[in-house]
Amino acid sequence: MAPYSSSHSRLPMVSSLAVAFCLLIGLASLELTHGDELRVGFYLGSCPSVEDVVKDTVAKAFATDPGVAPELVRLHFHDCFVRGCDASVLLDSTPGRPAEKDSPINNPSLGGFDVIDEAKSILESRCPGVVSCADIVAFAAREAVHNAGGFSYLVPAGRRDGIVSNASEVSENLPKGSFNVDQLQANFARKGLSLEDMVTLSGAHTFGDCHCSAISDRLYNFSSTNAPDPSMDPNYVLLLKSKCPAPAPGSSDDPAVFLDVATPNNFDNQYYQNLKNQRGLLSSDQALMSRGDTATMVKSNALFGLIWKSKFADAMVRMGNIEVLTGSQGQIRRSCSAVNSNASPPTLL
Numbered sequence: 579m580a581p582y583s584s585s586h587s588r589l590p591m592v593s594s595l596a597v598a599f600c601l602l603i604g605l606a607s608l609e610l611t612h613g614d615e616l617r618v619g620f621y622l623g624s625c626p627s628v629e630d631v632v633k634d635t636v637a638k639a640f641a642t643d644p645g646v647a648p649e650l651v652r653l654h655f656h657d658c659f660v661r662g663c664d665a666s667v668l669l670d671s672t673p674g675r676p677a678e679k680d681s682p683i684n685n686p687s688l689g690g691f692d693v694i695d696e697a698k699s700i701l702e703s704r705c706p707g708v709v710s711c712a713d714i715v716a717f718a719a720r721e722a723v724h725n726a727g728g729f730s731y732l733v734p735a736g737r738r739d740g741i742v743s744n745a746s747e748v749s750e751n752l753p754k755g756s757f758n759v760d761q762l763q764a765n766f767a768r769k770g771l772s773l774e775d776m777v778t779l780s781g782a783h784t785f786g787d788c789h790c791s792a793i794s795d796r797l798y799n800f801s802s803t804n805a806p807d808p809s810m811d812p813n814y815v816l817l818l819k820s821k822c823p824a825p826a827p828g829s830s831d832d833p834a835v836f837l838d839v840a841t842p843n844n845f846d847n848q849y850y851q852n853l854k855n856q857r858g859l860l861s862s863d864q865a866l867m868s869r870g871d872t873a874t875m876v877k878s879n880a881l882f883g884l885i886w887k888s889k890f891a892d893a894m895v896r897m898g899n900i901e902v903l904t905g906s907q908g909q910i911r912r913s914c915s916a917v918n919s920n921a922s923p924p925t926l927l
């Protein structure tokens with residue numbers, strides 16, 4: 579590992595003071611904009627069964643349909659990257675104002691909404707007006723990972739729900755499947771996440787599926803070459819072509835394929851193995867092998883699955899911290915799909 583240089587100690591005193599001053603200002607504004615810190619056990623006094631309720635609800639849904647696990651993990655990601663983890667992704671569109679969930683990036687491919695609604699309705703009957711939808715989404719993502727991969731982690735809570743959801747903000751904030759590593763890195767950096775977090779979290783593509791429309795360019799017309807992406811294993815291309823026929827004009831057929839061709843439902847480190855074998859599904863997945871630093875991380879994650887899992891848990895917690903509303907910001911929604919109307923009674927404390 580490259581030692582960190584201590585070059586700042588050689589800076590003149592004036593610069594050091596300036597740095598310290600900026601740090602203070604930075605911390606102060608962080609305080610103002612982000613309010614309180616999230617914490618583990620936030621609901622112990624106000625709704626102690628919350629994590630058990632989410633656990634049981636996700637386990638029940640998973641038993642009927644394991645596909646809810648990837649849906650819930652992606653739901654948390656799409657919530658956090660757009661306006662922070664404030665459950666804005668759960669709000670329904672209102673007349674003339676399309677919400678995030680109706681952006682073509684989310685509709686029809688995003689799922690898991692009914693699992694969140696189910697948990698919310700149980701929680702509203704037990705502790706009305708206490709548990710935010712944003713926290714339910716974060717807990718549900720953890721349970722999804724737990725059910726599909728057998729490991730769990732502590733989830734700090736105390737998020738509040740936002741009152742704004744705007745469809746156009748989705749494409750501005752989420753990374754695209756066509757991104758190269760530099761673009762992926764910049765996109766995650768905007769959310770305060772490191773290059774390593776980006777590589778670690780991309781491992782979520784070890785389960786779940788993807789619509790053919792997201793990869794048909796890669797299969798049939800990569801960079802307008804009328805040929806498949808040369809960075810993809812030719813046998814994998816053949817397999818995918820058999821499941822994703824060339825888009826016919828006028829057809830709205832859009833089947834789905836597994837993100838992880840080898841162990842599609844398991845939350846394991848197979849994703850990284852696939853990348854080493856040129857079997858990443860999205861261009862953005864395979865791109866991780868195209869730069870030395872990220873390729874080294876991929877190989878290490880392919881080799882050390884347990885270490886990757888623990889890094890994944892830590893990175894999920896950091897992702898769950900993005901631009902959260904806390905304290906008296908936002909509100910605790912009564913129904914996850916709509917902001918509280920003015921007629922609602924004030925939040926019970």
Ligand code: HEM
Pocket residue numbers: 645647648649651652655687688689753754755756757762779780782783785786787788789790792837860862
């Ligand atoms: C690194 C940049 C990323 C890009 C470009 C990206 C893009 C995509 C795309 C295009 C799909 C397929 C959607 C469809 O058409 O059905 C997908 C699925 C998925 N993504 Fe990502 N994603 C990224 C990062 C992440 C992260 C950080 C997570 C979570 C931590 C995540 C979790 C998932 C999951 C679980 C699915 C499968 C969903 C399902 O089966 O319902 N992705 N992603």
Ligand SMILES: *[C@@H]1O[C@H](CO)[C@@H](O)[C@H](O)[C@H]1NC(C)=O
Pocket residue numbers: 675744745746747750
């Ligand atoms: C939604 O977001 C877009 C892009 O950021 C912005 O131009 C537009 O004004 C927003 N719409 C509303 C109703 O705030």
Ligand SMILES: *[C@@H]1O[C@H](CO)[C@@H](O)[C@H](O)[C@H]1NC(C)=O
Pocket residue numbers: 799801802803804
């Ligand atoms: C391939 O992509 C280019 C650019 O998007 C487009 O002009 C061309 O018609 C495409 N070819 C086919 C066969 O779809």
